[in-house]
Amino acid sequence: MKPLYSDAGSGIIFNLVGDVVIGNETLPEGVIMLPISRKAENIVLASGAQMSGIRFYPAFGYGILGQHYDKPTLLLPEQDQLYNLYQIYNELRMQKDNEKRIETLHLWADKNLDFTKVIPDSLEKALECIEQGEAPGQLSTNVELSQRQIERIFKLWLGMTPKHYQRILRIKKTIYFLRLHRNANLADVAQQFGFSDQAHMTREFRTIACITPRQV
Known part of the structure; x- marks a missing residue:
């Protein structure tokens, strides 16, 4: 268990395997869209749990995704039309080395996300x-x-x-x-x-x- 301190940012969690709990929300395996962090919450990872993630600076999440989420929300595969997040999710699951996962996330972000002029x-x-x-x-x-x-x-x-x-x-x-x-x-x-x-x-x-x- 570790504290997630508030940073006014948002993000995406790829829950690859195992039980993960943020605050009072148990996250299923899959692509989880995170709300804006307004106050600290604890994250609890069960033994053997594996996850990767992307953290957006304040306002960048809305600029990239075009919406806010009220709580950690499972993105359904049929809703994944903008950035092919389940494609990267499946790639991350096949990899066992964390350095490779970080490299995979960087390559995906470079290809799919444009951080120029994201916010006014x-x-x-x-x-x-x-x-x-x-x-x-x-x-x-x-x-x-x-x-x-x-x-x-x-x-x-x-x-x-x-x-x-x-x-x-x-x-x-x-x-x-x-x-x-x-x-x-x-x-x-x-x-x-x-x-x-x-x-x-x-x-x-x-x-x-x-x-x-x-x-x-």
Whole structure:
């Protein structure tokens, strides 16, 4: 069992063999379309289970697949008309070496996925601004859209508000920092990453990462 921390991204799992559980969802063997990650969940793999996967950056999943999923969803073979995912699934099942599987996924992605201009320039700019610490309420000063238009484009492409995306990103950065600095003073860390205080940081961790900062 391992935690899957929220990253605001989505993805595809190729459940090759065995039992896999994410949160409360038991995944059947096959091609599984993943929802946008808004909060952490545990993944449990039974002994002997094998899986491969593709992870999309925030908004890229919608740009490539053209839709969101509310929960892990089995893609039926008759629905697989866009990217021949069951063809790659069958190839992955025949391979026993993980390096070969990674190479196979790379070759498939290079052939089938076009990552140029996947998302609108305005959204890409807004994501960069938040990454650099811009307050979500001030995005309209750097993006040629009104605040209401920015809210709508985030809801469509990411399934969340700019504020929620900022919260996920801040927790993600804080977790990475705490993993590198095990003895860091939590009050100082809270200030460094823009939380109002340590208690605020702890509340945000419990909401989004489902753990406390000390449990990282």
